[in-house]
Amino acid sequence: MIVDLPHPLTGQPFPSPVPAGTGWPGDPAAPGTPVARTAGGVRRLAATRDLDTLTARVSVCSACPRLVRWREGVARTKRASFAAQPYWGRPIAGWGQAEPHVLVVGLAPAANGGNRTGRVFTGDSSGDWLFAGLHRAGLATQATSVHAGDGQQLVGTRMVATVRCAPPENMPTPEERDTCAPWINREVEMLAPSLRVVVALGGYGWDGALRALAGAGLEVPRPKPRFGHGAEVAIGHVTLLGCYHPSQQNTFTGRLTPQMLDDVLGRAATYL
Secondary structure, eight states: OOOSOBOTTTOSBOOSSOOTTSOOTTOOOOTTOOOOOSHHHHHHHHOOSOHHHHHHHHTTOOOOHHHHHHHHHHHHHOOGGGTTSOOOOSOOOOEEOSSOSEEEEESOOOTTTHHHHSSTTOSSHHHHHHHHHHHHTTSBSSSOOOOTTSOOOBSSEEEEESSOSOOGGGOOOHHHHHHHHHHHHHHHHHHTTTOOEEEEEHHHHHHHHHHHHHHTTOOOOSSOOOOOTTOEEEETTEEEEEEOOOOHHHHTTTSSOHHHHHHHHHHHHTTO
16 A cells, blocks of 8 residues: 655655645646637547547546545545645546456545556455456556556556546436546547457446447447346447446445355457
């Protein structure tokens, strides 16, 4: 666990939330990275052909006022068990390989998970389950992921969230989803040539993946394919796989077991 993470230059703790370009491990942005402040700004800034530029712009987006207030408020007040730690408190960009064969799509960062650690599915129980499964499948180099600076790497894989900011009650509004959509749509469009399989975590990730694949020019079947654990749909040259979300609601009740997770991720790994 990362406690009192020091700034690499000053040796002082990072502020919460973390300003762009201050040396946080893996921070893709610089102090001058342009900031999207409206839905129109998101559409304009997402229209880039460079993945690194897109990643940087995602990480400083402030187009949804409710989400900005929530993520930054959580970063300032902090959960008691993480009171000694800095919080990222910004949007979470996609991370992993730039030309992946496997793409994992989730809902949004957790308030005290990715919003704290700076990496999606990192620092909470859902991430513990997911990264253990990715490691067993050969898609991650470590079985745990605790912070953006922990040395974890994905193998032939990339991870994204449909909505890039932690939302209250883990539920973005339709307007927030649509405002954020150009980020994932453009990212999937750039990744599409190398992609072979998309693993959608939960119904929200499934719907987001379908919209993004359609936006990338792939033909999505009609009527819209229904989500289910183990569901498989061919969309052009990409296979979409459904997986129950590794939330505590699913893992504590046995709705999702390690074997069920391994079955889906193992199928995804065959595309490497």
